[in-house]
Amino acid sequence: MVVDSYDFWLFDLDGTLVDAEWSYTRDVFDRVGDRLGRRFSDREAEILWHGLGGARNAQLVEWGIAPEDFWPAFHAEEDPQTRAEATFLHDDAADLVGRLDAPVGLVTHCQAFLTGPVLQHLDIRDWFDTVVCCTEELGWKPDPAPVRHAMRDLGVEEGSTGVLAGDGANDIGAAWNAGLDGIHVERHGPEHRGQCVLGDYRVGTFHDLIN
Incomplete structure (x- = not known):
């Protein structure tokens, strides 16, 4: 299964694991x-x-x-x-992360003053071994700098295989720019998005990676 294929996992937050009403x-x-x-x-x-x-x-x-x-x-x-109170967790995201037996990190454009309360409200902070919030100083996806920062925090060894899962083209770009595989989860459909996002895996739900 895909869940057993990687030494570490990184995730985007908004639109990938959670969404707001x-x-x-x-x-x-x-x-x-x-x-x-x-x-x-x-x-x-x-x-x-x-x-x-x-x-x-x-x-x-x-x-x-x-x-x-x-x-x-x-x-x-x-x-x-x-x-935080308007944010909900995608069931398929919970099912996937719960199956991972590997270091897990979060790399998000959501700013720290919002990310912390969201993770606390949903009681998912302990899902992640590191949380990286992009900034002007650190960079924004598809810049690989935030991804590499998360990898350093995880203590990823050279030669380790990793993946970043996200709902946008910037997530896949950041993964590829950092030498990782990219999983695109399409929460909207390409016809609604107006474009097709490439990825090493393209799924409509994370359940597609489990079943």
Whole structure:
């Protein structure tokens, strides 16, 4: 089975292991829109929240929104406890991680002030031997730097085989750039995403890796 094929596993968080209720996402983008003087449609909010179009900054620029204006407004409108309470765990993610007998790490674009409360609320912090939150200083996926940082934290030995599982093209890019395999879990469907994301494994649910 795939679960026995790797010496260590890395995961993305949002959209891969967990997701937020749509009502929370819609409310955040309503308030961000008020700050920026621009309304975000449901489709725009979904694209940015899930990274459906790939790199979010490139998408913002395409829509005429300066990333340096958007991100401070976005983070200012995210309340850690409210976000945590609106977040749910995917059942297939719990089934997969529970079967792993190997070091497990998290590499996420979700910022530390949000990641901690989410993991605590869902009682899954002990799933991970390391948690790496991307930053401007550390880098953003598909930059391999955050992945390599997680590998160092795990004490991965040279020659070890590893994999990163995520729901976006940036996750697979980060995996490949760091010399790992990439598992893409498609939570939305390529027709809704607007593109097909490649990967060493492409699944609709992590149950496909178990059964």
